[in-house]
Amino acid sequence: MKTLNPNVVVRETAQPAVLPPEKTLLDMLYYMQMTRELEFRIERKLYRQGKIVGGVYVGRGQEAIAVGSCIDTLAADVVCPSHRDMGAFLIRGMSVRTILAQYMARKTGATRGRDGNMHMGDMKHNLIAFVSMLGDNVPVAAGIGMSFKMRHEDRVVLCFFGDGATSRGDWHEGINMAAVMKVPVVYICNNNQYAYSTPLERQMAVENVADRAEAYGLPGEIVDGNNVIDVWGAATRAINRARSGQGPTLIECKTFRMTGHSAHDDAGYVPSALFQYWEERDPIARHEKFLIERGLITREGADEVKAGVNREIDAAIQIAENDPFPEPEDCLKDVYYEG
Amino acid sequence: MKTLNPNVVVRETAQPAVLPPEKTLLDMLYYMQMTRELEFRIERKLYRQGKIVGGVYVGRGQEAIAVGSCIDTLAADVVCPSHRDMGAFLIRGMSVRTILAQYMARKTGATRGRDGNMHMGDMKHNLIAFVSMLGDNVPVAAGIGMSFKMRHEDRVVLCFFGDGATSRGDWHEGINMAAVMKVPVVYICNNNQYAYSTPLERQMAVENVADRAEAYGLPGEIVDGNNVIDVWGAATRAINRARSGQGPTLIECKTFRMTGHSAHDDAGYVPSALFQYWEERDPIARHEKFLIERGLITREGADEVKAGVNREIDAAIQIAENDPFPEPEDCLKDVYYEG
Amino acid sequence: MALTTYVEAIKQGIWEEMESDERVFVLGEDVGIYGGAFKVTAGMLEKFGELRVIDTPISESAIVGAAIGAALMGMRPVAEMQFADFISCAFDQITNFAAKCRYRWGAGVPIVVRGPSGGGVHGGPFHSQNPEMYFVHTPGLKVVCPSTAYDAKGLIKAAIRDPDPVIYFEHKFLYRRIKEELPTEDYIVPIGKAAIRRKGTDISVITYGAMVYTALDAAKELEKEGIELEVLDLRSLLPFDKEAVLDSVKRTNKVILLHEDTEIGGFAGELAAVISEEAFEYLDGPIRRITAPNTPVPYSPPLEEFFLPKVADVMRVARELNAY
Amino acid sequence: MALTTYVEAIKQGIWEEMESDERVFVLGEDVGIYGGAFKVTAGMLEKFGELRVIDTPISESAIVGAAIGAALMGMRPVAEMQFADFISCAFDQITNFAAKCRYRWGAGVPIVVRGPSGGGVHGGPFHSQNPEMYFVHTPGLKVVCPSTAYDAKGLIKAAIRDPDPVIYFEHKFLYRRIKEELPTEDYIVPIGKAAIRRKGTDISVITYGAMVYTALDAAKELEKEGIELEVLDLRSLLPFDKEAVLDSVKRTNKVILLHEDTEIGGFAGELAAVISEEAFEYLDGPIRRITAPNTPVPYSPPLEEFFLPKVADVMRVARELNAY
Ligand SMILES: Cc1ncc(C[n+]2csc(CCOP(=O)(O)OP(=O)(O)O)c2C)c(N)n1
Ligand SMILES: Cc1ncc(C[n+]2csc(CCOP(=O)(O)OP(=O)(O)O)c2C)c(N)n1
Ligand SMILES: [Mg+2]
Ligand SMILES: [Mg+2]
DSSP states (O other): OOOOTTTBBBOOOOOOSSSOOOHHHHHHHHHHHHHHHHHHHIIIIIITTSSOOOOOOOTTTOOOHHHHHTTTTTTTSSEEEOOOOOOOOHTTTHHHHHHHHHHHHHHTTTTTSSOOOOOOOOGGGTTOOOSSSSSTTHHHHHHHHHHHTTTTOOOOOEEEETTTTGGGGHHHHHHHHHHHHOEEEEEEEEOSSSSTTGGGGGGGSSSOGGGGGGTTTOOEEEEEEEEHHHHHHHHHHHHHHHHOOOOEEEEEEOOOOSSSSSSTOTTTTOOHHHHHHHHHHHHHHOOOHHHTTHHHHHHHHHHHHHHHHHHHHHHHHHHHSSSSSGGGGGGTTSSSSSO | OSSSSSBOOOOOOOOSSSSHHHHHOOOHHHHHHHHHHHHHHIIIIIITSSOOOOOOOOOOOOOHHHHHHHTOTTTTTTTOOOOHHHHHOOOOOOOOHHHHHHHHHOOTTTTTTTTOOOOOOBGGGGGGOOOOOOTTTTHHHHHHHHHHHTOOOOOOEEEEEETTGGHHHHHHEEEEEHHHOOOOOEEEEOOOSEEEEEEEEGGGSSSGGGGGGOOOOOEEEEEEOOHHHHHHHHHHHHHHHTTTTTTOEEEEEEEEEEEEOSOOOTTTOOOOOHHHHHHHTOHHHHHHHHHTTTTOOHHHHHHHHHHHHHHHHHHHHHHHHHHHOOGGGGGTTTOOOOO | OEEEHHHHHHHHHHHHHHHHHHTTEEEEEESTTTOTTTTTTTTTTHHHTTTEEEOSSSSSHHHHHHHHHOOOOOOOOEEEOGGGGGGGHHIIIIIIIIITTHHHHOOOOOOEEEEEEESSSOOTTTTTTOOOOHTSTTTTEEEOOSSSSSHHHHHHHHHHHHHSSSSEEEEGGGGGEEEEOOSSSSSOOOOOOEEEEOOOSSEEEEEEEHHHHHHHHHHHHHHHHHHOOOEEEEEEESSHHHHEEEEHHHHOOOOOEEEEEEEESHHHHHHHHHHHHHSSSGOOOOEEEEESSSSOOOOHHHHHHHHHHOHHHHHHHHHHHHHH | OOOOOOHHHHHHHHHHHHOOTTEHHHHHTTTTSOTTTTSTTTHHHHHHHTEEEEOSOOOHHHHHHHHHHHHTOOOOEEEOOSGGGGGGHHHIIIIIIIIHHHHHHHHHOOOOOEEOOOOOOEEEEEEOTTTHHHHHTSSSSSEOOOSHHHHHHHHHHHHOOSOOOOEEEETTTTTOOEEOOOOSSSOOOOTTOOOOEEEEEEEEEETTTTTHHHHHHHHHHHHHHHEEEEEEEEEEEOOOHHHHHHHHHHHHOOOOEEEEEEEHHSHHHHHHHHHHHHGGGGOOOOOOOEOOOOOOOOOOHHEEEEHHHHHHHHHHHHHHHOOO
């Protein structure tokens, strides 16, 4: 399969020999749908209504990546999401209300109003909050993996980033350190072929992010990031490698950003044919089709998943909108441990 | 050829089809000998006599790398040496006296006493002074190359670093940028298999530094860094590529650090068999042998090169030792442009 | 005549320097096709071509490193940090390579590193920082923080022509909120010169960046109470206009140091040291600082509002000082 | 009893914490086989094994990043910067990741980042820096600068036990020059507490690090002239012991702020601001700063000697202030 972008080859991956159990396959649809609808509300409704201030970034079209890779993580595993990985938060157990309250800068949000949008973390869910500086989470994930190794714990960490982040020095230092120390990390790149307005070929002189893996002595794998089952397959292989002490893996998920970089970017620099090409490969529509073909869900059932998700979101918005803002003086708290 | 370090493979390189002209072959001996003797005086004499203060790093055993790669650079080309590339300074025209005065912290040194040892720069010779932060010169070299490209100048830049420096984020960012921008840079790694006390396998999970080249979409080449003609051949190919607009190259020179990391390190952590192995591959002895076998010099002639070099150094030491120290108040000058 | 916004003024300044000096070029993330996250470089790619308007990978350290390399070869690079916060990723290249070349070996590094700093737009902890002090504390650099469109243009031009590395912090809150008529002829604002924005007799408010407006607003209110603030806009922090500072303090004998940056280690400390050393005998009251508190910049509007120094803060402190 | 050097005291402190708390581990370049460039971690690999004494690649940013990750998982990493100068390469991870986690999402990052700072050993511009202010200006961090063997041990132990990120600058000039008898029992020196090293009535010299000895030497000389210096060793810069500072100034009424770090934006500014705001009425003379000049740290002995604040500087300024 060749994409329209001549620099991107999505290798045809074989359907994994073992499929996830039925429940997982259906959960995947739920979480992808929830991601899609929740982000739609955030970007196209709440933000435009002025209920969300500042910047907003969503992962429209990329939902399969976080969902496919996180769905089988265990509670003790750790996830370091990046800025287009809403599915990770949902799967790890962060509530829709907490997420919405975060976006609406409420006290009940994941950072109690201290930080915005996707910068959510919660040790209860083993979710590490992203910092804007792209790639900074890569060495942090290596350190998390080191701690598991030191304590002989059977845990893995998943760390997400975009294609653009791979140009950062921290990405290099972190991947290299993880490889040298053979720590249980799964590095997952959403290669959506753009970093803001900058296409892949202006970021790197190689075709694939995964081509870089060899340079660190770790296995790289390329998957169709718009196929949740392929992502799941690659993640499962990598998680198993990590758990069995074989060290880190770099998974590249080929995908496309079906929006502007942020809510205030109309992506005018993206050839419209690219949007069209990738629209036809929409990960949710594809997974619905798969489930229907396998008889695991009906068309109506699938529509009901979407409707149900929307009911959940409606309810959560109502709560979150009525959630309080933080007290102004809260500004001064928790810079240091307060006992 | 296998070295004793199981992680290092030095590929047997064919003798270059075209050899450098006789004069160049003889100059190579001179510059390698000058490097060796000058650094010997610095590390084993002047430093121990207390005439050099602070840290001292030498490139004993690695002389072929700077000499082989710089010998054919043109005056307009630029060189960014690292801390074991004395030959680069000599070839680019920095006088032995200026170098000695630098080490002895004199006003007549390359930095007028502001900085020490290998941190020498001089725009007259298109020599860019190294900063201690390893790898920082890699993006700087990319920018130098960018300026040549912008101005359509037929110039190249050579940039040196050790194996250890390749772990730095700046190395990654710089190499990647040079590759994306296709600028005329030749990146040259002295892989002496240690970074201070840390052997290669604790720095990277790949066998060769050059294995990293592919990850950036630039050609990598491995050469026997203890064979000056091989280094010359690789540098010539890379310089030609750069001059003809084909972009950067990464050359890995396999070598060994025949001293401690610095003058106060006895390298107790290095297995002595390694020293012995590499002693037998001494780049100067090998080149002398080559020249003698080809009838380009006699044993006596070669000895005379060494003797001549030592006479030059004796004379330069005498001058440099009598050179003045900077005035204390000079400390305040030249932080900014002073007209 | 048309009014020029602060952001447009920066663009004009770079544009004119690029027209008049072919050594000048811009590089950074999304500065080309996209024209920069805040459109400072919009249209430049079309006008000057891709050799002089360079979209880079996300590599702040290499952006600055490459700028240094080009500058050493005689070019005049203007490097954009998409947000000033990300200058943290280029800290080493700026403070160790760029700042020290001239001192060490006489090689000038005429680069400009510029980017949007400051809060007030709900950018949160990583899109609102005021990182000036990290560079003010680094000998070999220059640091400027314009507050007006006139200065924004005049200082970017001065920065580009400067033989030394200049860190240019533009305040994103001012981008489109501030406009004025600009001279049609070429001009620069010299680095290191302050400007009195309001003459006053009672208290000197020494400030810079967006806080200039906070001070002026407070002054307008306090005037009604008979308290006359003098508002001194530093414009440059390194070097800063010590003479203007001391002159103002010696006339008013009371001083408020105001900045949006956090308190501990902020520029107010430097000013307090200079004033209490060199104008000690002129002081008729304690030197008062008004700054952001010692916290990251919070995102939620009530928190951010609390964080930012306000007109009311200046009024309160001015009244206290006046009564002293 | 045996005397313990400053460098040995740091090692003892880390060693004891590693013995008593298995969450503690060290990582950095050459800390294992080699025992660290200055031998702070010598013997630890043999004692604690390679899982807890980790030789890393040359990747300062990843060293700190990995420490952060491990700390988030409940470990207590002690990361070594081979020279404090190289902390510039980890600036982003420290100031943006480590410093802000607790504030943003309540996640403590109990890391220690330590390394040799300071001049006097002819290390030149990249092996002599005093980078403390870059971190003092960053809310969320703590910064300590011990001057004695007792404090070196007590503060490293306090730093390791601290729930927040602590930047620990050891002064390499003191490593083997300073020694004293240490208690055999476990103790810590609390972060944020200053120590009066010499009681005096005439002038307070507020300082830290190696300059404590410069101040004490000057005090000894000045005693002969009848000038009694009080020498206050801050020990911690963030947080610093404001109470002790103000208390001393209120007793002596005159103050010298002394540090080896460069002047502009140095810690003396912060102190001057606090003193001139909160002890204004107690001041009987201008606040005087004695610091390194605003230049990189030069290599050549006469230049470096000029650069470093000296006993003679303290004596000269003290005499001037005394006569004021
Ligand atoms: C160090 C750093 N530089 C710049 C930015 C601004 N920025 C935010 S997202 C982005 C593009 C990221 O591209 P990529 O990593 O491919 O992720 P994507 O947004 O495409 O998912 C940029 C430049 C940043 N956040 N951090
Ligand atoms: C950023 C940085 N970290 C640490 C150091 C300290 N240091 C100086 S040389 C060196 C080892 C360098 O190894 P390599 O790059 O292989 O060069 P070699 O000395 O072997 O030639 C180290 C760790 C440094 N100079 N810069
Ligand atoms: Mg992308
Ligand atoms: Mg090496």
